[in-house]
Amino acid sequence: MIGIIINCLAVVAGGLLGMIFGKRLSQEFTAKLNTVFGVCAMGMGISSIVLMENMPPVILAVVLGSAIGLACKLGRLISRGGECLQKPVSKLLGDRSSSTLPREEYLSLLVTTIVLFCSSGTGIYGSLDAGMTGSTTILISKSILDLFTAMVFACNLGAVVSIVAVPQFVIFTALFLAAKAIYPLTTPAMIADFKACGGFLLVATGCRIAKMQDFPIADMLPAMVLVMPLSALWTNVIVPLL
Numbered sequence: 394m395i396g397i398i399i400n401c402l403a404v405v406a407g408g409l410l411g412m413i414f415g416k417r418l419s420q421e422f423t424a425k426l427n428t429v430f431g432v433c434a435m436g437m438g439i440s441s442i443v444l445m446e447n448m449p450p451v452i453l454a455v456v457l458g459s460a461i462g463l464a465c466k467l468g469r470l471i472s473r474g475g476e477c478l479q480k481p482v483s484k485l486l487g488d489r490s491s492s493t494l495p496r497e498e499y500l501s502l503l504v505t506t507i508v509l510f511c512s513s514g515t516g517i518y519g520s521l522d523a524g525m526t527g528s529t530t531i532l533i534s535k536s537i538l539d540l541f542t543a544m545v546f547a548c549n550l551g552a553v554v555s556i557v558a559v560p561q562f563v564i565f566t567a568l569f570l571a572a573k574a575i576y577p578l579t580t581p582a583m584i585a586d587f588k589a590c591g592g593f594l595l596v597a598t599g600c601r602i603a604k605m606q607d608f609p610i611a612d613m614l615p616a617m618v619l620v621m622p623l624s625a626l627w628t629n630v631i632v633p634l635l
Contacts, residue, residue: 394523394566394569395529396519396520396523396528396529396531396532396533396536397520397523397532397562397565397566397569398562399529399532399533399536400516400519400532400533400535400536400539400561400565401558401561401562401565402536402558403536403537403539403540403543404510404539404540404543404554404555404557404558404561405543405555405558406540406543407539407540407541407542407543407544407546407547407554407555408543408544408546408547408552408553408554408555408556408557408558409547409552409555410544410547411543411544411545411546411547411548411554412547412551412552412554412555414544418548423545423548423549426541426545427545427602427603427604428602428603428604430538430541430542430545430599430602430603431599431600431601431602431603431604431605432599432603433538433599434509434538434595434596434598434599434602435595435596435599435600435603436599437535437538437592437595437599438591438592438593438594438595438596438597438598438599439592439596440592441518441588441589441591441592441595442589442592442593442596443589444585444588444589444592445585445586445588445589445592446581446582446585446586446589446624447582447586447624447627447628449627449631450586450620450623450624450626450627451586451589451590451593451620451623451624453619453623454586454590454616454617454619454620454623454624455590455593455613455616455620457615457616457619458613458614458615458616458617458618458619458620459609459612459613459615459616461615462609462611462612462613462614462615462616463609463612466612467611467612467614467615468504468609468610468611468612471504471507471508471611474507499549499550502546502549502550503550503553504610504611505598505601505602505610506543506546506550506554506557507557507560507611508594508598508610508611508614509539509542509598509602510539510543510557510558510561511557511560511561511564511565516532516535516561516565517564517565517568517591517617518531518584518587518588518591519531519532519535519565520532520564520565520566520568520569520572521568521569521571521572521575521576522572523569523572524568524569524570524571524572524573524576525572525573525575525576532565542602543555543557579621580625580628582624582628583621583624583625583628586620586621586624587617587620587621587624589620590616590617590620591617593613593616594610594613594614594616594617597610597613598610
């Protein structure tokens with residue numbers, strides 16, 4: 394679990410550094426750096442998308458999963474959860490966790506942060522890969538980006554960014570422990586399609602970070618649950634009929 398621990402510590406360290414030094418960084422500096430992080434996230438997403446084995450089930454998973462998330466108002470639920478997470482931190486840390494952002498923009502940025510750190514395709518797949526193979530390469534690569542991303546996000550959000558490492562650790566650990574049970578049920582094609590689906594979410598996340606397009610990232614998360622069953626259905630049932 395060393396990769397998970399490193400990733401979570403990177404978020405904690407980045408959040409604390411951003412809280413301490415955030416006031417010394419100009420808004421122009423953090424805004425431009427955010428666009429760089431957005432491009433990095435998109436690059437990580439594209440590198441996963443090109444591994445796709447079966448395009449139809451992946452596209453269907455993204456569309457259908459997003460429709461389910463929007464219908465269930467998953468993004469709103471995560472936003473409320475983020476708001477509840479922020480309140481006790483504000484009481485604990487006082488003005489150091491306050492933000493000058495408008496409430497709606499603050500919550501939007503907080504949701505983006507939670508999704509990026511806790512629910513990205515790279516993080517989820519990295520945790521599964523670590524559990525299945527013992528490799529920490531994916532998670533350590535993600536940690537490098539997360540350290541600086543958390544630092545910049547904390548300039549606007551405060552120390553609540555560091556607290557995001559707690560649900561991140563719980564989610565990634567659960568995936569790590571479940572990996573041995575999941576692995577016998579998967580195929581290389583399913584894994585590749587899973588990574589590709591996560592890549593789409595990362596590209597959407599990158600666009601949101603760079604403020605190019607406000608994609609409903611949280612509402613798109615059900616796609617990660619659907620993609621493997623749809624990939625197996627496509628390979629085992631649909632393709633033989635074509």
